Amino acid sequence: MGFNSHSITTDYTRQICRFVKELRYEDIPPAVIERAKMNIMQTVGVSLCGAELRQIQDAIAIAKELSPGAEAVATLWADGRKVSWEAAAFLAGTMGDLLDWEDCSVTGHPSAGVITTAIVAGEALDKSGKEVLTAIVAGYEVYQRIALAGDTNIVSLNIFGNLTVLMKLLNMDEEQMNQTLGLGTACSIIPCNIHEVTMSDSLNYLYGYKNLNAVTMVKTALAGVQGMEDALDDPTAFLEHLAYQEPRWITKELGETWYMMSMILIKHWPANVFVQTYTELAVRLVTKYKFNPDDVEEILVRPSVEFRHWFSETGYQSVTQAQFSIPYGTACAMYHPEPGAVWYKPETMTDPKIIALMLKVKADGFVEFGNLNVIKDMIDGKHPEKFMIVRMKNGEEYVESAFTHPGHPNYMLTRDEFKERFRLETKNILSPEKTEEAIDRICRLDQFDDVSALVACLY
């Protein structure tokens, strides 16, 4: 142990490092490996889908500015240009959550970091499918535990998932890992969610920044920076600055229980987690009863979620603001039951028909939240059954209800359903042949000596 002006009385950081170091592919249950593959399929699919939107085209341009040299080791997804590891990591991270479609854990969106970091690094470092899958599992498990130990910015905690993936892929020794996690705490961002306060799509770039900085951090650690060890144990280095401190989570059931199986929900729709089930109901209603949304008189949702039940009489400019609106998600899903980037194109977000329908969505009560763990309660299955009642202008009425949506840990998608989603997500970006190739390679990822084989299908 190096110099520290505080006394260190726990060894959480070291336990994390030991777990990451000792985790072997062979020790991971097949169901966990299967979930890791499916999470790859989902995250890569929705990342590519986002490339239809302007912000990802902007991010591609920034990634190219980040890597103007000729030496390239990684690929810009959806674009194909070969660039530096850092540039590819930034872009993939920015893509990961753009459509808010990848996942939602009890604490944030780990897949936007873990999966994108792993695939890009796997290419840059010529790693095998098994190595990448092992790193992904390690990344989820460490992310989730640190994330539960203290509440902070939704993106901030991704740095620990990203770093864990890289620590594992780089085969760092435990001391290097310890230093690396210390760099992660030093560069963790403050516990505020400005994107949610101001409804800004700046959020998406933050995921890219975490990916970029994680690569630089592991390079810094490998270059030999010292003195940053035991940061998860130090009294003022990290947890003290977060909204609450529950350090017991950091190592809870580590290596015994796979939190990625029980604490991560897969999104079925490109929308905020609280919007998912309502969107599900809207699509079910419009496809089952085949009504024309123009003829809808009123839509009742019972109960709604108060802080997601907002309207705009002029539509939305910010993708985030639209993604966070139950009325918008409901209306958009009825006009575009096939989800995709189209939901967040400027012309869709300001479509007069969708705005008119959104204004007809009424809340009949709101879900009561007794504590701050509203997402945890949702993933734990404690939220109530939701009803959507559609009243047509001719007096007809249609009703559907659901507790949750496919992709909830208690209601997980099947492999075939994941594949169908991937085809939908990539249909405007990849050729059908490449889509099928990508699906096949993800499903057989453990058989590949180099994940570059998968990346070759992503543009």
Next chain:
Amino acid sequence: MRYNRFHRETNFLTPTRYTQALSEYAVNLRFEEIPAEAVEQAKALVLHTMGAVFAAKDTSESEKILKMAMEANGGEGGPVTLWTTGQKAGALNAALAMAAMADELAWEGYSWTGPAPAAAVPCAWLAAEERDKSGKDLLRAVVAGCEVYQRIAMAVQPDAKRWEKGWGVTSWQIFAAILPIAVLYGFDARRVDQAIGMGCESSTLPTRYHLTTMSDFGHYEYGYRARDGFMVAKAVDKGIRNCRDALDESRCYRGIICGNDAANGDGDVIVSGDESAPTWFTRELGKRYFLTEMVLRRWPGALWTQAPAEAAARIVQEHAVCPEEIDEITVSPVTEGFTHAPEEGYGSMLQAQTSIPFVVASALRGLDPGAAWYSEEGRKDALTTTLAKKVKALETMTEFDAYAAFREGTFPAVTVSVKLRNDERREASASLTAGTAAPMEDAARQFRTQTAGVLSPEKAEEIIEAVLRLEDCASVAALSDRLFVKAKPEA
């Protein structure tokens, strides 16, 4: 658009407009309206920071950070120039390297809230070069950047109690990076406001763990912040939605930095007492130029080593003391936490840089200030370590009080007294701000010291002359090409 979901009663607009006021200030600041002494100081900060970077040119840490930057760049190529190597790179990667190197020897300028020039100067120069702006544009950006940075940082300074929990010296540096770039990218006030918002959400925890453990990662952090600043500016330049008025909403920044609790943006944030001081955001804006109150560090070392080092150097100049004849050294007052003198020498550059005994010992030995002080050999040097252990503190002041005194201009003169083996005493005093009366002259003298052995005297004079005439420079890109590429800087 301006939108804040917590302010329904005011049509989703924050009741105050600090962020917008700062943004309008940065956009509307005209070179011609900046007082001559502020322009002079801006030039001095540019030259002095550049000197700090050159001083670190040949260290192993610089080699690492330059390698990382060029790897991220995909090899050589891009619109800007790495000052010390003449290589071309993208501004994002150049900022990572130049800002980390600017702080590496702890030799760049220092304000009450930290070394603002570490990120502000490299980011301003690189953005000016990238967008082919003039010297006046560059200086305007440095002034605007430092003024906005200092006010944001002052608004979130911790009280004495919270100081123990952490101090965000490397955290609010993000604003020193973002603002100059935003000005040079030609943002309107709306975009500057958004860039500040993204700066808030990219702000790191105010921990300073590197000082808890004396890790040299602290130096790298300035590079990380500078690159983050460019990343933010690039995103805003492309266009983002909303993200405005972040400084006006407690839950977006100041309440979090100063708060006892944070509820993930959804609930109430408890702001601790009067710690968050939002009136600082616009205090004397356009009237008082805080950058003129920044110190150009004369010695490579932490702020609190400056006056002791200066006093020690005066003893050497006036009395030609032989280090082997020194029996005891007293320093008064010293800042608490800056008096360590480990038996085995210093484990990191930062540990030596933050040691008054080490810096005083190095100055008393008459060693030329520079990277050699902080090399592995320098930090473990037997004579320096022996001398450092002879340093005794008479009076002490807390770091919190020291910063308050610095801010208020009441930081006391520091006296170093050397007792020789023959019982004779040699004594000298120096103030924290010694030598800053004529900033550009001081910076030029400093630059020659900083670059001695790194640049040829001719090259050093060429750079001094160029910065001295910076307001006459029509193209920073052409100037960079002339200074750093066509004749690569060599000793």
